[in-house]
Amino acid sequence: MNVQDKVIVITGGAGGLGSVMGKTLSKEGAKVCLLDIDEERGQKTVEEFASEGLSATFYQIDLTSEEDWQSVAKKILEKHGRIDVLINNAGINIRKPVEEMSFEEWNTMMRVNTGSTFLGTKTVLPVMKEQKGGAIINTSSVCGLIGHKYTPEAYTAAKGAITLFTKAIASRYGSFNIRCNSIHPSTVMTPLVEKMLQDPQRAAERLGEVPLGRLATAEDVAQAVLYLCSEEASFINGISMPIDGGVTCY
Numbered sequence: 001m002n003v004q005d006k007v008i009v010i011t012g013g014a015g016g017l018g019s020v021m022g023k024t025l026s027k028e029g030a031k032v033c034l035l036d037i038d039e040e041r042g043q044k045t046v047e048e049f050a051s052e053g054l055s056a057t058f059y060q061i062d063l064t065s066e067e068d069w070q071s072v073a074k075k076i077l078e079k080h081g082r083i084d085v086l087i088n089n090a091g092i093n094i095r096k097p098v099e100e101m102s103f104e105e106w107n108t109m110m111r112v113n114t115g116s117t118f119l120g121t122k123t124v125l126p127v128m129k130e131q132k133g134g135a136i137i138n139t140s141s142v143c144g145l146i147g148h149k150y151t152p153e154a155y156t157a158a159k160g161a162i163t164l165f166t167k168a169i170a171s172r173y174g175s176f177n178i179r180c181n182s183i184h185p186s187t188v189m190t191p192l193v194e195k196m197l198q199d200p201q202r203a204a205e206r207l208g209e210v211p212l213g214r215l216a217t218a219e220d221v222a223q224a225v226l227y228l229c230s231e232e233a234s235f236i237n238g239i240s241m242p243i244d245g246g247v248t249c250y
């Protein structure tokens with residue numbers, strides 16, 4: 001899969017999925033930029049990359065701040081001169097059903113999950129238009145495809161918005177040679193779900209829903225992302241790709 005020398009920006013780059021996406025892309029020759037609010041974990045991630053002979057640059061950012069986006073994009077462009085791929089990957093989950101969730105918490109879910117995707121996309125579109133091409137990959141979830149009964153409704157609503165935002169961007173900006181696709185992983189063991197999976201009942205529920213009989217790994221997700229970033233996917237635009245072992249089949 002050819003991503004050689006592509007400048008690839010990954011939000012939530014210090015997290016469970018983002019860091020593995022970064023390693024996979026760096027191994028294939030991409031210039032990886034990891035964006036995250038967690039400076040300490042970000043620096044540790046970059047050190048981990050180096051210990052494996054890989055490289056990445058870390059940029060600290062609050063993804064819900066338009067000012068931060070502008071200043072980080074400027075730094076990336078000063079260093080690399082272009083942005084070939086943006087992976088809007090960061091996300092949070094406040095694990096409460098509608099009846100227990102405050103309006104403030106609902107708004108936080110929307111601001112961080114969908115707001116960061118909006119701001120990232122808004123920031124890179126002019127850059128990609130100018131360079132006559134690019135790709136955007138949005139991390140949604142199986143919950144962006146179905147009303148998943150074990151998941152907070154606010155998470156489902158935020159991820160569902162990302163699914164259609166993706167298609168809208170794909171249809172408007174395809175004529176600028178900008179592709180936009182979303183990925184929809186089922187449960188992957190990362191810090192986001194670690195605590196939830198410590199409850200044996202919930203772990204069994206999550207495992208029981210997967211026809212392939214195992215949870216997803218971060219590598220499963222990273223391989224799909226590698227494809228969507230690559231030259232080989234140059235005609236793939238506006239898809240919602242499940243990486244879920246069949247969870248959304250029934």
Ligand SMILES: NC(=O)c1ccc[n+]([C@@H]2O[C@H](COP(=O)([O-])OP(=O)(O)OC[C@H]3O[C@@H](n4cnc5c(N)ncnc54)[C@H](O)[C@@H]3O)[C@@H](O)[C@H]2O)c1
Pocket residue numbers: 011012013014015016017018035036037038061062063064089090091092112139140141142184185186187188189190191192193
């Ligand atoms: N882990 C799963 O089971 C699973 C399944 C489907 C989809 N997803 C989605 O995958 C994406 C990555 O999740 P993960 O499992 O790697 O989670 P994670 O918690 O390991 O990583 C998320 C990262 O986002 C960063 N972040 C959060 N808010 C931020 C902000 N305002 N500014 C900058 N950075 C911020 C965090 O610091 C963290 O490093 C999320 O969008 C999540 O919803 C995860």
